Amino acid sequence: MEQRISFASDNISGVHPAVMAAIAQANAGTAPSYAEDAYSKKAAGLVAKLFGDKAIPFFVLTGTGANVLALKAMVSSYHAIVHSHIAHIHADETGAPEVFLGCKLRPVVTGENGKVTPELVKPLLKEKGNPHHNQPKVISIAQTTEWGTVYTPDEVRALAAFAHENDMYLHMDGARLANAAAGLGTPVKAFTTDAGVDVVSLGGTKNGIMIGEAVVFLNPVLAEHFPYIRKQGMQLYSKMRFVAAQFIAYLTNDVWLENARHANAMAKRLSEGIRNLPHLTVIRPTEANGVFVRLSPQHSHALQKEFDFHVIDETEAHHDVRLMLAFNTPAEHVDAFIAAASKLK
Ligand SMILES: Cc1ncc(COP(=O)(O)O)c(C=O)c1O
Incomplete structure (x- = not known):
């Protein structure tokens, strides 16, 4: 599938x-x-x-x-x-x-x-x-x-x-x-x-x-x-x-902790990868496995064509979105999002 x-x-x-x-x-x-x-x-x-x-x-x-x-x-x-x-x-x-x-x-x-x-x-x-x-x-x-x-x-x-x-x-x-x-x-x-x-x-x-x-x-x-x-x-x-x-x-064997460390590391990777992009603002400190981002509704809709994530707050001017990282999120998924976000016009 x-x-x-x-x-x-x-x-x-x-x-x-x-x-x-x-x-x-x-x-x-x-x-x-x-x-x-x-x-x-x-x-x-x-x-x-x-x-x-x-x-x-x-x-x-x-x-x-x-x-x-x-x-x-x-x-x-x-x-x-x-x-x-x-x-x-x-x-x-x-x-x-x-x-x-x-x-x-x-x-x-x-x-x-x-x-x-x-x-x-x-x-x-x-x-x-x-x-x-x-x-x-x-x-x-x-x-x-x-x-x-x-x-x-x-x-x-x-x-x-x-x-x-x-x-x-x-x-x-x-x-x-x-x-x-x-x-x-x-x-x-x-x-x-x-x-x-x-x-x-x-x-x-x-x-x-x-x-x-x-x-x-x-x-x-x-x-x-x-x-x-x-x-x-x-x-x-x-x-x-x-x-x-x-x-x-x-x-x-610390499976629980290793899983969480991976999810958190993926969140850091995503947060750092999008932090300096012109159209996205990371609006909360990335301290665990969630990344919270503000962007325009147009940019949000463009990214939603390719990626699933939740819009947790929206106005006419912006979407606040939540990106959650999991114990098995591949780094390539994170990098694909960063690449797509960096192409936004
Ligand atoms: C902070 C928090 N507490 C509790 C839960 C509840 O979990 P469940 O969906 O298993 O009932 C969630 C699930 O999203 C959550 O985010």
Whole structure:
């Protein structure tokens, strides 16, 4: 089948060969169901190793499920979750958090870097203790952010300290946690457990896994009811060994990190290749595997004839487009885009 070059997302790519082989290997014989099998126990141990002794991981199927169920462990219906106006939980989950949590989502308008800060959350705290308002209970951030930027360990630490001082929790949507670790060049523990995050997800699907994410409790008290939350939330997959086997392959020999390093390197290559071209402006720092570009609608349409990518904001004057790089994006695809962009008139 003829394939167009696509930068539409990092989940348009396939499955890493080691992960695919692990699925086939797990297909031999039988195994206990519902995450009671040896694969699930081993994979949970490997995930926990990344985050430290107290981490309690649970596997789920989708990133939306990971977010909604993690948040379910932290809130009641009279609570509010504070997050960026570009947050996936707010903009791209079709109201799943509102339906399953029954509480309020409170977006704060983040600046150019897409990051939530204590200063942005502070004004909402005046609602604390007032029975007429949902009570702010969780700050939810995405690492990397939806604009491809990465919170530093200090930025996360400041948010966690602020949350805890105000009887709140810090949730981290880690659909692209591997890309953040690769971008920062630090172990994930440094910007999660050690920085005070309460619950984080470790994404797999966007970085070489076929199906699977992990919800990781770093605050063990919050994990208490999660077995029931996961089942009620329809994410306790009966043949969980196939999810777990993927994570074992993913976390062995640093496959997860190498995948993310490649995607990030391709993003740098693209960003640097188009940075000095006359008709394109890179509008966000390229800190992980996303490149965000402003160009005219005409130029955007011309490039769309050859390449797939999402226009995330448009006016009559410009298109802001998102180019995502994946664990297996070939350098030739990046170079083809740079060449096409440099021919724009
Ligand atoms: C930041 C972020 N979080 C969560 C998700 C959800 O993943 P899924 O599509 O598996 O539900 C995505 C997917 O695009 C995402 O970009």
